[in-house]
Amino acid sequence: MADCLFCAIVAGDIPATKVYEDEHVVAFNDLNPQAPTHVLVVPREHFVDLADLGRDPAAAGGFVAGIRGFAAQAGLTDFRTVFNTGAGVGQSVFHVHAHVLAGRSFDWPPG
């Protein structure tokens, strides 16, 4: 999609430190990491947010498989996934992405 930061990263038009790729997803380090591991996993195809992605169960399944693939490759058994859906809860890039965080302790409930 034109003017989408994460579509541009998927296409290689904007640089990012990619740490995992498969047929469904691209994963890259967050520019402003909040944990020792802070990776953004994005579907190759453009969806605005989790609610939009959920309209396409096949794409949603591939996306979840991609999150699993990254975690397995990274050797992560314990990790937190965060989806911000909507500007009101902090979504700032409107191409759905899982924040995958690991390597420190995490509070519950989240802030």
Ligand code: 5GP
């Ligand atoms: P959101 O706020 O939408 O849930 O998450 C967007 C994330 O994208 C933020 O954690 C932010 O640090 C990250 N981010 C914003 N711009 C860039 C960029 O150009 N490159 C990378 N690698 N991450 C970015």
Ligand code: ZN
């Ligand atoms: Zn996009």
